[in-house]
Amino acid sequence: MSRRSVPVPELFLAAGGGDRGALARLLSLVERGGEEAREVSRLSYPISGKGYTVGLTGAPGAGKSTLTSAVIGLLRSLGEEVAVLAIDPSSPFTGGAILGDRVRMQDHATDPGVFIRSMATRGHLGGLSLATPEAVRLLDAIGRHWILVETVGVGQVEVEIAGKADTTVVVVNPGWGDSVQANKAGLMEIADVFVINKADRKGWEETRRDLEQMLELSDLAHEAWRPPIIPVVATEKRGVPELWATVQAHREFIEASGELVRRREFRLREELREIVARRLEQRARELATGDRWNELQAAVFDRTLDPWAAADEMLRTVGA
Amino acid sequence: MSRRSVPVPELFLAAGGGDRGALARLLSLVERGGEEAREVSRLSYPISGKGYTVGLTGAPGAGKSTLTSAVIGLLRSLGEEVAVLAIDPSSPFTGGAILGDRVRMQDHATDPGVFIRSMATRGHLGGLSLATPEAVRLLDAIGRHWILVETVGVGQVEVEIAGKADTTVVVVNPGWGDSVQANKAGLMEIADVFVINKADRKGWEETRRDLEQMLELSDLAHEAWRPPIIPVVATEKRGVPELWATVQAHREFIEASGELVRRREFRLREELREIVARRLEQRARELATGDRWNELQAAVFDRTLDPWAAADEMLRTVGA
Numbered sequence: 001m002s003r004r005s006v007p008v009p010e011l012f013l014a015a016g017g018g019d020r021g022a023l024a025r026l027l028s029l030v031e032r033g034g035e036e037a038r039e040v041s042r043l044s045y046p047i048s049g050k051g052y053t054v055g056l057t058g059a060p061g062a063g064k065s066t067l068t069s070a071v072i073g074l075l076r077s078l079g080e081e082v083a084v085l086a087i088d089p090s091s092p093f094t095g096g097a098i099l100g101d102r103v104r105m106q107d108h109a110t111d112p113g114v115f116i117r118s119m120a121t122r123g124h125l126g127g128l129s130l131a132t133p134e135a136v137r138l139l140d141a142i143g144r145h146w147i148l149v150e151t152v153g154v155g156q157v158e159v160e161i162a163g164k165a166d167t168t169v170v171v172v173n174p175g176w177g178d179s180v181q182a183n184k185a186g187l188m189e190i191a192d193v194f195v196i197n198k199a200d201r202k203g204w205e206e207t208r209r210d211l212e213q214m215l216e217l218s219d220l221a222h223e224a225w226r227p228p229i230i231p232v233v234a235t236e237k238r239g240v241p242e243l244w245a246t247v248q249a250h251r252e253f254i255e256a257s258g259e260l261v262r263r264r265e266f267r268l269r270e271e272l273r274e275i276v277a278r279r280l281e282q283r284a285r286e287l288a289t290g291d292r293w294n295e296l297q298a299a300v301f302d303r304t305l306d307p308w309a310a311a312d313e314m315l316r317t318v319g320a
Numbered sequence: 321m322s323r324r325s326v327p328v329p330e331l332f333l334a335a336g337g338g339d340r341g342a343l344a345r346l347l348s349l350v351e352r353g354g355e356e357a358r359e360v361s362r363l364s365y366p367i368s369g370k371g372y373t374v375g376l377t378g379a380p381g382a383g384k385s386t387l388t389s390a391v392i393g394l395l396r397s398l399g400e401e402v403a404v405l406a407i408d409p410s411s412p413f414t415g416g417a418i419l420g421d422r423v424r425m426q427d428h429a430t431d432p433g434v435f436i437r438s439m440a441t442r443g444h445l446g447g448l449s450l451a452t453p454e455a456v457r458l459l460d461a462i463g464r465h466w467i468l469v470e471t472v473g474v475g476q477v478e479v480e481i482a483g484k485a486d487t488t489v490v491v492v493n494p495g496w497g498d499s500v501q502a503n504k505a506g507l508m509e510i511a512d513v514f515v516i517n518k519a520d521r522k523g524w525e526e527t528r529r530d531l532e533q534m535l536e537l538s539d540l541a542h543e544a545w546r547p548p549i550i551p552v553v554a555t556e557k558r559g560v561p562e563l564w565a566t567v568q569a570h571r572e573f574i575e576a577s578g579e580l581v582r583r584r585e586f587r588l589r590e591e592l593r594e595i596v597a598r599r600l601e602q603r604a605r606e607l608a609t610g611d612r613w614n615e616l617q618a619a620v621f622d623r624t625l626d627p628w629a630a631a632d633e634m635l636r637t638v639g640a
Contacts, residue, residue, distance in 0.1 A: 038628050045626035060380065265621050272620060275631035276604045281597035283635075300592060301585050306365035308358050311595035315603075 008039040016142040020115065023142065027117055030134045041134055044141035049264075051140030053147045054247055055165030057190070060152055062171045063197040067234040067243075068150050072108050074237075074244050075146055083144035085135055086118040087128060087151040087161055115144065130278065132161050133271055163190030164267055166260060167250045169243070171195045172211070174203035188218045191227045192250050195243055199231035225253055284314075328359040336462040340435060343462065347437055350454045361454055364461035369584075371460030373467045374567055375485030377510070380472055382491045383517040387554040387563075388470050392428050394557075394564050395466055403464035405455055406438040407448060407471040407481055435464065450598065452481050453591055483510030484587055486580060487570045489563070491515045492531070494523040508538045511547045512570050515563060519551035545573055604634075 008029070014022035029036040056071075058064050068084060075082045108114040119128065119135060132149065139147050151162040162168055170191040194211055196204050211229050228246050232239030254260040296313055299305035305313075328349070334342035349356040374391075378384050388404060395402045428434040439448065439455060452469065459467050471482045482488055490511040514531055516524050531549050548566050552559035574580040616633055619625035625633075 041626050041628055046623050049623060268620055268627065269617060272617065272627050272630055272634070273601070273605060275627055276634055277597065277601035279631055279635055280600035280604060281593070284596045284600060285593060297589060297592065300588055303366050303369060306361050307588065307592050307595055308361055310592055311599055314592070314596055315599055 008036055009043065012040070012043050012142070015138075018112065020112075023115065023138075024117065026138055027119075027135055030138060031120060031131055033131070037131075037134065040138055044134070044137045048137040048140040051136070051145045051147050052167075052251060053136055053149055053165040055162040055168040055190075056148060056150045056171060057152070057162035057168065058171030058195075058197075059173075062173050063234050064150055064152075064171050067171060067195065067197055067232065067240070068148055069108065070234050070237045070240045071148065071244060072114055074240050076108070076111065076113055080146055081113040081144060082146045082148060083115040083139045084117065084148045084150060085132065085139075086116065087132065087149065115139070129161060130271065130274060133164065133267070166254070166263065167192045167247050169193045169195055169247065171197050172207060173198050174201045174207050188214065192225070193243070193246050194227055194229040195239075196229060196231045197234050199239065200233045200236075204231055224257065225250065225259075328356055329363065332360070332363050332462070335458075338432065340432075343435065343458075344437065346458055347439075347455055350458060351440060351451055353451070357451075357454065360458055364454070364457040368457040368460040371456070371465045371467050372487075372571060373456055373469055373485040375482040375488040375510075376468060376470045376491060377472070377482035377488065378491030378515075378517075379493075382493050383554050384470055384472075384491050387491060387515065387517055387552065387560075388468055389428065390554050390557045390560045391468065391564060392434055394560050396428070396431065396433055400466055401433040401464060402466045402468060403435040403459045404437070404468045404470060405452065405459075406436065407452065407469065435459070449481060450591065450594060453484065453587070486574070486583065487512045487567050489513045489515055489567065491517050492527065493518045494521045494527045508534065512545070513563070513566050514547055514549040515559075516549060516551045517554050519559065520553045520556075524551055544577065545570065545579075 006025075008026070011022045011026050015026055026040055030040055054071075056064050056068055065086070068086075072082050072084065108116065117135075119132060136147050136149065149162065149165055162170075168190045170193070172194065174196060196207050196211075198204070208229050208231070215226060230239055230243045230246055232243055234240065251260075254263065293314060296305065296310045300307055300310045326345075328346070331342045331346050335346055346360055350360055376384050376388055376391075385406070392402050392404065428436065437455075439452060456467050456469065469482065469485055482490075488510045490513070492514065494516060516527050516531075518524070528549050528551070535546060550559055550563045550566055552563055554560065571580075574583065613634060616625065616630045620627055620630045
């Protein structure tokens with residue numbers, strides 16, 4: 001019997017019993033998508049929902065993984081188990097930082113209470129934005145109740161994924177505030193907690209003032225939860241207990257206010273829409289083989305028809 | 321009459337006559353998507369195709385914009401006009417580099433032969449991956465025949481956009497080769513030319529050897545076009561003429577071999593599929609309001625139905 005033919009429910013049971021190899025294989029199935037991923041989903045979904053996800057995101061080099069590692073250490077000292085998903089944008093350009101960080105996380109590699117996995121998509125319909133919540137639900141279902149999702153905060157998809165956690169921590173560095181003129185609104189939208197990492201460096205207080213000012217201008221300051229700003233020196237674990245206390249406070253706040261339920265329902269609604277869209281896309285691809293389709297394509301190539309007009313015409317042929 | 325009510329064809333004519341304000345407004349319409357973007361597309365599409373796009377991508381800090389600026393300088397010295405689209409991932413995390421770079425590009429801000437625009441999406445259906453080719457076609461249609469598309473090479477969408485140029489230049493730095501263990505295949509797929517920028521720094525020769533080795537392993541070495549590796553010091557414009565000669569050589573190669581036509585047709589086919597998918601998604605969203613949809617959503621929230629099963633059920637209700 002080849003390794004592949006172990007039935008999904010058997011892997012699921014083994015993973016639930018603490019078999020890390022089985023868990024790793026299930027996550028590979030999730031990454032790959034397809035029928036076996038659906039089966040994982042069918043098993044996980046009904047019994048998930050007890051876990052809590054914390055997103056950590058920031059620019060390359062901001063020290064996210066050192067921070068993640070420090071948070072893992074803290075959680076372990078509290079007797080908590082933890083799983084980490086590191087989202088790899090399948091890009092060569094994440095640079096050396098990721099490998100370095102992975103190595104740093106190896107501090108916890110032999111600890112059975114810690115499970116670390118980097119995620120990529122291997123053909124999953126819908127890419128990381130659909131594979132990630134499925135991976136989270138699997139970890140949740142088998143009893144990993146703290147799930148950290150670390151993403152590189154560059155790129156549309158990756159920032160979105162970070163923003164889909166129950167609590168999202170945005171990691172910045174001193175000096176950041178001076179130079180960034182890019183879309184601050186995007187950051188404001190996803191941050192529940194700000195960390196100024198490397199707060200032993202010059203300029204961190206200016207960065208805090210800058211963030212405070214942005215919060216004032218964004219009206220978020222007047223919402224019920226105002227994102228706190230926590231100075232941290234992750235390499236020395238300074239500020240990490242304060243960060244975790246803040247994450248806990250945010251969790252209690254959104255649990256008590258009903259915001260957690262609203263967020264999760266919103267995310268599920270979005271996920272459903274995305275699944276529907278991906279399915280329709282698949283359907284369109286299947287249908288995109290007929291003569292009429294080829295004619296329309298030829299007209300686009302000849303520039304006698306623009307792509308949007310061709311698409312409208314194609315949709316008429318599939319009846320949508 | 322408000323500014324908005326200037327008809328699109330009038331803006332189009334004005335942009336064609338060199339009115340930069342009109343061009344900027346048309347690009348805003350493209351970013352925004354919607355009916356006016358369609359109108360821009362209808363005007364641009366039939367008369368586009370003469371322009372040539374060069375993608376430049378690399379990690380934050382790799383020196384892409386300094387390089388872009390140097391390339392602009394070279395093109396201007398040759399009497400060529402040039403347009404630059406800088407793809408902004410709408411993220412706060414692109415860091416200070418982008419602003420710095422934009423400022424650096426201001427060298428060319430007063431030159432009427434240079435048009436620089438940073439792109440973001442403002443609700444365009446399909447995001448940057450659909451807005452960018454439309455913006456390129458607009459620039460092409462009004463006579464900008466060299467179009468540089470600069471993206472931050474981190475993130476799924478951004479790397480894809482860079483890979484959709486006629487010639488794609490991947491910018492790396494010395495030392496990069498030692499540390500990167502991330503998906504090198506992704507890079508190999510999109511690179512037509514490699515630039516080792518900051519080649520006055522230690523280690524650039526190792527980086528070149530590393531790239532050579534990757535090329536060997538990837539079989540690309542045995543294809544008709546083997547991506548050349550050009551050492552450059554963009555801040556001093558060293559190596560820039562060699563880079564540009566290589567881009568020209570690649571252009572001539574893909575024009576002569578028929579590869580350019582194949583690439584463009586492939587891209588149009590992908591774009592068509594994406595437009596169709598986005599339209600179907602929109603259609604699904606419109607339909608996602610009925611009672612049955614609400615019931616299915618409620619079942620998902622209650623965890624009695626998993627999202628994929630619910631999506632299948634929803635698709636049955638829309639007949640797809």
